[in-house]
Amino acid sequence: MAESSNYDYLFKVVLIGDSGVGKSNLLSRFTRNEFNLESKSTIGVEFATRSINVDGKTVKAQIWDTAGQERYRAITSAYYRGAVGALLVYDIAKHATFVNVTRWLKELRDHADSNIVIMLVGNKSDLKHLRAVPTDEAKSFSTENGLSFIETSALDASNVESAFQTILTDIYRIVSSKALEQATDSIKPTQGDSIAVRPTLDAPSNDKAGKCC
Amino acid sequence: MIIPGEELEDGQPFASRSRPLIKLKPEEIVNDPFRNIGGGLAHLNGDTRTVSRKASASSTTSLSRDRSIRSSRKHKIVDCLLAQDVNLADLRRIAWSGIPDEVRPVAWQLLLGYLPLASAARAAALVRKREEYASLVRLTFARGREGLDQQIWHQIEIDVPRTRPGVRLWMESATQRSLERILYVWAIRHPASGYVQGINDLATPFFQVFLSAYIDSDPEQLDPALLPEPVLAAVEADTFWCLSRLLDGIQDNYISHQPGIHRSVKRMGELVARIDAPLVEHLRNQGVEFMQFAFRWMNCLLMREISVRNTIRMWDTYLSEGPDAFSQFHLYVCCAFLVKWSDKLRKMDFQGIIMFLQSLPTQDWTDHDIQLLLSEAFVLSNTWQNAQSHFT
Numbered sequence: 001m002a003e004s005s006n007y008d009y010l011f012k013v014v015l016i017g018d019s020g021v022g023k024s025n026l027l028s029r030f031t032r033n034e035f036n037l038e039s040k041s042t043i044g045v046e047f048a049t050r051s052i053n054v055d056g057k058t059v060k061a062q063i064w065d066t067a068g069q070e071r072y073r074a075i076t077s078a079y080y081r082g083a084v085g086a087l088l089v090y091d092i093a094k095h096a097t098f099v100n101v102t103r104w105l106k107e108l109r110d111h112a113d114s115n116i117v118i119m120l121v122g123n124k125s126d127l128k129h130l131r132a133v134p135t136d137e138a139k140s141f142s143t144e145n146g147l148s149f150i151e152t153s154a155l156d157a158s159n160v161e162s163a164f165q166t167i168l169t170d171i172y173r174i175v176s177s178k179a180l181e182q183a184t185d186s187i188k189p190t191q192g193d194s195i196a197v198r199p200t201l202d203a204p205s206n207d208k209a210g211k212c213c
Numbered sequence: 214m215i216i217p218g219e220e221l222e223d224g225q226p227f228a229s230r231s232r233p234l235i236k237l238k239p240e241e242i243v244n245d246p247f248r249n250i251g252g253g254l255a256h257l258n259g260d261t262r263t264v265s266r267k268a269s270a271s272s273t274t275s276l277s278r279d280r281s282i283r284s285s286r287k288h289k290i291v292d293c294l295l296a297q298d299v300n301l302a303d304l305r306r307i308a309w310s311g312i313p314d315e316v317r318p319v320a321w322q323l324l325l326g327y328l329p330l331a332s333a334a335r336a337a338a339l340v341r342k343r344e345e346y347a348s349l350v351r352l353t354f355a356r357g358r359e360g361l362d363q364q365i366w367h368q369i370e371i372d373v374p375r376t377r378p379g380v381r382l383w384m385e386s387a388t389q390r391s392l393e394r395i396l397y398v399w400a401i402r403h404p405a406s407g408y409v410q411g412i413n414d415l416a417t418p419f420f421q422v423f424l425s426a427y428i429d430s431d432p433e434q435l436d437p438a439l440l441p442e443p444v445l446a447a448v449e450a451d452t453f454w455c456l457s458r459l460l461d462g463i464q465d466n467y468i469s470h471q472p473g474i475h476r477s478v479k480r481m482g483e484l485v486a487r488i489d490a491p492l493v494e495h496l497r498n499q500g501v502e503f504m505q506f507a508f509r510w511m512n513c514l515l516m517r518e519i520s521v522r523n524t525i526r527m528w529d530t531y532l533s534e535g536p537d538a539f540s541q542f543h544l545y546v547c548c549a550f551l552v553k554w555s556d557k558l559r560k561m562d563f564q565g566i567i568m569f570l571q572s573l574p575t576q577d578w579t580d581h582d583i584q585l586l587l588s589e590a591f592v593l594s595n596t597w598q599n600a601q602s603h604f605t
Contacts, residue, residue: 069410
């Protein structure tokens with residue numbers, strides 16, 4: 001409980017993509033450093049968090065892992081609201097999951113904030129001999145659609161840390177530059193004031209003064 | 214002398230510790246599921262004597278009372294089941310408080326209306342239903358894999374191996390092929406919902422319970438390929454039909470937009486607001502929505518929250534409550550289940566609450582915990598089920 005307020009920024013991120021591409025394992029690898037070859041399917045949504053350091057600031061990621069099956073779309077899309085980032089995951093060994101990325105992008109356009117930062121994630125990069133989606137194909141798709149791109153393996157942990165670090169840093173840069181814009185307008189002096197006022201309000205010495213009269 | 218199918222004095226199936234043990238002539242149980250229950254009655258009489266002798270020697274009176282209650286309930290249910298025409302009202306009343314393992318397969322099938330109440334009609338009904346399922350399977354898979362709905366098949370194919378990861382029975386190929394057929398045939402026959410993730414979970418209690426009729430060991434440790442083919446076919450067919458009956462009552466949970474679940478979650482929120490206002494107030498202040506945790510409770514009937522063993526005990530009561538229990542009574546169980554953690558939850562913030570509810574500490578729950586939960590739910594349902602007009 002106490003831990004949860006120790007952050008400078010809180011970012012809501014969603015994990016989306018077809019069923020069985022490894023979304024839940026990416027999340028458990030990132031938040032708990034765990035991987036399960038046979039883990040149960042996600043029903044509805046599941047939640048986990050982790051804090052990382054970006055530019056000396058603590059950025060806390062609140063990640064919602066969603067069920068991939070079509071039938072759950074109505075419930076999962078409700079979680080896109082307020083999300084500042086999305087990891088759109090496909091399986092590099094299953095071409096159909098890459099083809100469906102277009103449909104997932106449409107889902108995001110329909111339900112998420114228009115400024116949402118999207119990263120395309122080709123998971124299961126350890127399955128080299130089964131690769132069905134060439135890296136170049138995914139890379140050029142990402143460029144065309146303005147997404148960042150990375151290949152990961154939740155199984156051998158490669159690039160998982162980097163994927164989350166990258167998207168959270170991207171979000172941080174956007175958010176902090178916006179905050180800076182706002183700050184340069186007129187907010188700067190008031191921030192100083194409010195800090196000065198606070199201690200006097202809470203100061204115990206006031207009690208004494210009150211009783212005196 | 215120990216005969217397969219008999220029990221040891223301590224009430225444990227005698228081979229449960231070691232290798233799987235198949236009952237004598239399992240093929241005969243296929244068409245006469247009551248076959249061992251008659252014998253079981255004679256055996257139970259012997260068992261009672263042994264227990265009382267043992268108990269007086271050890272002078273643990275509460276244990277002996279416990280056992281005699283259990284054994285008298287066993288007698289009651291066996292008497293009820295052995296009637297020419299089973300009295301459903303009696304069976305429901307007795308079964309509500311839990312069904313002994315030995316008679317659970319037939320009791321569930323009677324409660325679900327799968328087995329006819331009249332004993333004379335049963336053998337023919339079973340033969341017919343199993344043949345019907347077998348022909349559905351033949352028809353459905355007649356054109357091989359290419360003839361299947363690829364989207365549905367793909368989803369089932371990736372979900373079956375992760376239905377109960379790590380449990381031997383569910384890792385065996387024979388079980389997985391059975392489950393695939395059950396789920397696919399059901400999905401094709403119910404196009405409004407098709408296969409929805411979580412329905413695979415709901416098939417597992419039936420399969421395990423029905424399997425238990427043919428063995429004297431823990432079904433979860435069994436490779437069903439060891440069973441004679443007609444036995445496995447019967448378990449599969451019975452599971453299919455009983456799962457179908459269960460799902461008939463909760464189809465709204467799985468059709469487009471899942472209105473049944475939305476309705477139940479909304480209703481649950483309203484109920485808990487009446488039962489435990491401070492908890493609901495706290496959840497609201499923390500920004501926790503019921504949908505964030507209770508969706509799964511409805512979609513998988515709490516099977517992701519409690520063990521299969523606990524689920525089986527819970528279904529004794531649900532099946533005794535009647536056909537609506539999996540949507541109606543379940544709602545009250547979910548309310549009681551949430552309120553159970555109220556003190557803890559009210560000390561947590563948003564993150565703590567969501568994480569806690571996602572992996573509840575129910576691993577050590579026994580039948581006793583489930584019975585308590587069911588009793589609490591019963592009280593709630595008596596208080597609130599006719600009070601719908603009070604909701605605004």
